[in-house]
Amino acid sequence: MTDQPGFTPTGTIASAADRRRVVFATVVGTTVEWYDFFIYATAVGLVFGQLFFSALGTNTVILGFATVGISFLFRPLGAFLAGHFGDKLGRKRVLMWTLILMGAATALIGVLPTAEVIGIGAPIMLVLLRILQGISAGGEWGGAVLMAVEHAPKKRRGVFGASPQIGVPLGLLLASGVMAIMTAIAPGDQFLAWGWRIPFLLSVVLILIGYYVRRNVEESPVFAELAARKEKAKMPIVQLFRKHALLVVIAALVFxxxxxxxxxxTGGYIQGYATNPEGPIGLxxxxxxxxxxxxxxTWLLTTLFAGWISDRIGRRNTYIAGWILQLAGVFLLFPLVNTANVGLLFLGLAILTVGLxxxxxxxxxxxxELFPASIRFSGVSISYAIGAIAGGAFAPTIAAAIVDATGSTEMVTWYLAGMTVIGLIATLLLHDRSGIPLGPDHEAEQSVSPIYGLAKA
Incomplete structure (x- = not known):
């Protein structure tokens, strides 16, 4: 039992005001993190090929999207570090450091000299800063998720857990919105000269806001109870892979x-494809x-609704409905985008975001709900990081290469459909564990494998 003020003996936040503060801090923090992460991908699709990768004298579009993917390769490092220290030192402390690292890397991109000034040094420094963004992103998500869900009432975990999730569409909204504003303020050559830098430099202000908000929330009650009992895992990552390696793989495939x-x-592909003056759209x-x-x-609204409905029909059923909706969106996306009509492009994206x-x-x-309390940060973070590599890391690069090789988006559609089916199959392999107790008193129950056909992990 923890003696921290504001906690009950079971480790649940007693005050509704405290819960609201945690949700607000989670949304603000993740929005700032993902704004920083997505502003890079947006810039890749719009300007980085011309300003930075032209020094390499190759296909700048594919190379630029490859650097979006390279950062994903370093997410597991961030996830391993954050998982280890998050399970030993606490969720809150790790979240503060990931926020600072992301903000510093993003702001430095905003002052980088271009290839015209320093040649090949420009893309090298850009990639190094993108790697730091990847390390930060690998550690951020798991901590934000646990802060939200471990504070939540048992029957509202889905809607509380949606708070870090809506930080992603909010970050995309903010990144795209700021870039759109800058194209109006600094049109044409001015955008290439200096307009693209402002969204990166804005990160400094956003990080200060996010840091202040996160600093004023309580530690996760589950971790507080583990710390009070001195039951923290000594080597959480070793325990995770010794007992739950298959679960990590399946959870990763879901994501x-x-x-x-x-x-x-979010990887900038549609933005680049639709605006490429040498491509078929040219918007x-x-x-x-x-x-x-x-x-x-629309992504934000459906994400929030899906978290809410999962508290009523279960996580698994919500996911199954989502995969069907996502598959429909995949097959509609490029036929609508390829009309070269902005309204229909928006419609295609909006339909896709329902399934997303x-x-x-x-x-x-x-x-x-999949992982035991003592190794939960490690399990959540590492599954997420591996899933990000298997899924989004090189999706824009693969899409660009397919179109470059075939001159058509048809095979891109089948690639995306295949990934959707993989997610559906992985979901079907898991039992629904909605409402399972999360505290350290129930570690034995949490350690029973949720994979169909396995008695224990």
């Missing part, structure tokens, strides 16, 4: 099925960015 499709916009930057911003709103929301909103609660 991969969502992430590959989500990175068509202006501003309208496309506003269409992506609008689709971020349903396969993203319940994820925080699903992951939290």
């Amino acid at each position: 991969a099925g969502n992430n590959a499709i989500g990175y068509m916009t 202006e930057r501003g309208p496309v960015l506003w269409a992506v911003t609008g689709s971020a709103v 929301g349903f396969t993203y909103g319940p994820q925080a609660a699903l992951y939290t």
Whole structure:
């Protein structure tokens, strides 16, 4: 039992005001983190190929999207570090450090000299800073999820867990919106000269806000109870892979099925494809960015709704409905985008985000309920990081390479459909554990494998 003020003997936050503060801090913090992460991907689709990767004298579009994916390769490092220290030192402390690391890397990108000034040094420094963003993103999500879900009432974990999830569409909305505003303030060559830098430098202000908000919330009650009992795992990552390796893989594939499709916009692919003056669409930057911003709103709303409905029909059922909706969105996306009509482009993205929301909103609660308390940060973070590599890491690069090789988006659609089916199969392999007790008193129950056909992990 913990003696911290504001906690009951079971480790549950007693005050509704405290719960609201945690949710608010989670939304603000994750929005700032993902704004920083997505502003890079948006810039890759719009300007980085010309300003930085031209020094390498190759296909700058594919190379630029490859750097989006490279950062994912370092997410497991961030997840391993954050998981280890999050299970030993606490969720809150790790979240403060991931926020600072992400903000510093993003702001430094905003002052980097271009290839015209320093040649090959420009893309090298850009990639190094992107790697730091990847490390931060790998550690951020797991901590934010656990802060939200471990504070939640048992019957509201889905909607509480949706708070870090809506930080993703909010981050996309903010990143696309700020970029769209800058295309109006600094059109044409001015955007290439200095306009793209402002959204990166804005990160400094956002990080200060996020840091202040996160600093004023309580530690997760589950971790507080583990610490009070001195029951923290000594080597949480070793225990995770010794007892739950298969569960990590299956959980990762659930996320991969969502992430590959989500990175068509968050990875900057649709923005780049639709605005490429040498491509089949050739739309202006501003309208496309506003269409992506609008689709971020529909993604946000469906993500929040999916978290809420998962508290009523279960995580598994919500996911199954989501995979069906996502598959429909995948087959509609490019036929609508290829009309070269901004309104229909927005419609295609909006339809896609319905399925994305349903396969993203319940994820925080699903992951939290899969792993035992003592190794939960490690399990959640590492599953997420591996899923991000298998799904979104190189989805924009793969899509760009397919179109470059075939001259058509048809095979991109089948690639995205295949990833959706993988996510569905992985979901069907898992029992629904909605409402399982999360505290350390129930570690034995939590350690029973949720995989169909396995008695214990």
